[in-house]
Amino acid sequence: MSDSTQVFLIIGLTLVAFIWGRFRYDLVALAALLVSTLVGLVPANEAFLGFGHPAVITVVAVLVLSRGFERSGLVDVIAEQTLKVGEQLVWQVLVLTGTVLVLSAVMNNVGALALMLPVAMRMARKHERSPSLLLMPLAFGSLLGGLTTLIGTPPNIIISSYRASQTGEAFGMFAFSPVGIGVALAGLGFIVLLGWRLSPQREGQSSADELFDTANYLVEVRVEEDSKARGWTLRDLHSELEETVPVLAVVRGETRHAAHDFMGSLKEDDILLLEAGPDEMKLLEDKAGLHLGAEPEGANDDDKENDVEERSAASDDEASSNAKAEREKERKRHLDPEGLQLVEAVVRNDSMMIHRTVTQLRLLNQHGLHLVAVARDGARLKQRLRDIRFRAGDVLLLQGDEGGLGESLATLGCLPLASRNLTIGQPRMLALSLGIFALAIVAMLLDWLPAAVALSTAALGSLLVGVLPLREAYQAIDGPVIVLLGAMLPVGHALDTSGGAALIADQLLAMGSDWPVVATLAGLFMLSMLLSNIINNAAAALLMAPIAASLAQGFSVSLDPFLMAVAVSASCAFLTPIGHQSNTLVMGPGGYQFSDYWKLGLPLSLVVMMTAIPMILWVWPL
Known part of the structure; x- marks a missing residue:
């Protein structure tokens, strides 16, 4: 069996496992890496080099800096102003989606959504409005914001590193901005003017007040x-x-x-x-x-x-x-449920609770939390609590000691949905956090330091000056994503070195031999976007980058527009709740069903594609 056939088989089984979802994506990726190593596709002495790859280090640094922004009070200041928006739904959608879009440009997009999600829930309840009208636009806004800078989303970091391996020069911090900002503004305009009307309105069902x-x-x-x-x-x-x-x-x-x-x-x-x-x-x-x-x-x-x-x-x-x-x-007064320290929380994609029960988790004895109720897909589950196996996106009603609730939820991998108590950070820490980040950006723009070194230095500086405690820095690092990246980087490289990427590119070239290059670029865009809706966007970028490079080589044109097409499309998973963590996070609180996403996601995907292709060809000509 040839190397290319073996790598196709391994990647095919990996994609099936990703879609099946029975095992967490980091375990699947690690299994793919080890199998590739055992069959000789990846040299044994290079099997774990991916964990030291600049893309992985950059993602870790961005996650730590994102938590520092939250800790310093930057996000609280923004959220406090967001809550002052009026009663008009259009303005609420504009302010919430626009805010998370801007935040996602400079911090992890899942982190940005997690910070704004409680604000959106609070706004919906204040105005007695279904959260389902706000949460899907909010999730999609976090994806659009990630397109605009190098650090906005992992696919951008991956594509930048891949370009460096091919040409010796990586994409810069704002190399993605001309196309990314254009696409983000087009997507935001569509969502605000028309898109939010396509969001399902779950009256009385998605409201956590009525659920619980x-x-x-x-x-x-x-x-x-x-x-x-x-x-x-x-x-x-x-x-x-x-x-x-x-x-x-x-x-x-x-x-x-x-x-x-x-x-x-x-x-x-x-x-x-x-x-x-x-x-x-x-x-x-x-x-x-x-x-x-x-x-x-x-x-x-x-x-x-x-x-x-x-x-x-x-x-x-x-x-x-x-x-x-x-x-x-x-x-x-004694029997009034108010004051019983109840908290609503949504189960994150990387939560340790997934596929486990209350008994297996020892929720009360080990974490001090008492499960009161569970909602899934916008409806309260009626089965026995001890029989429920938790899923990503489940909304839980929990009771626990107020002082330890936050730490317990963080350990379990849950995002609290209760009204966010805005606590403005110290002005000195806020200024330090922004100053350190600004210095890192300047160092990158002037080519003093590569992105991984500049951002890692900024993250270390934030820890040394006390912007973020060390314990919280380690908590901020998304372990499953890091394992996914570290494991899939060598597998993606094996797709290239085995000739597999070239074979796929040859087939696409043969099919599109009578088409203009632009049509093939659009086909690559659609294929990458479809793949990102069924597997992790970072994995989609890792697998599609070698194919994009082979296509560019086959057409004897510039590599950059093909890589940019992958970067944008891999980050636009609007069709399913499983394509991106942001989509999954809003599924439970919004009461969405699986089929709800494409109703807004499909036209938004078309808007993104129709905007991105001309922008890419204008900024990065063939």
């Missing part, structure tokens, strides 16, 4: 003298029912204890505030002896004494009625 309106699902059960659960802990209750019962609180007398903080045993007349449907209520009655109804037949001992004092102090029915009303009001 706990007041509509809460029931109150009382521990009675003969209840089996008397003397049990909440853990005993969960164990007996073989179910993660979403208990929110335990009310004892006048004190309400959040469930995740209640470590004692249940006593007579304790009230459990929980979410339960008919099946769960039957289990509670049969196995724990807990029944509906929070009020005991008579008041508890303390209340009885208070009642005697009240009756002796009040001689008429009105006073007694008032006292009863006050007691009822106090009871409702």
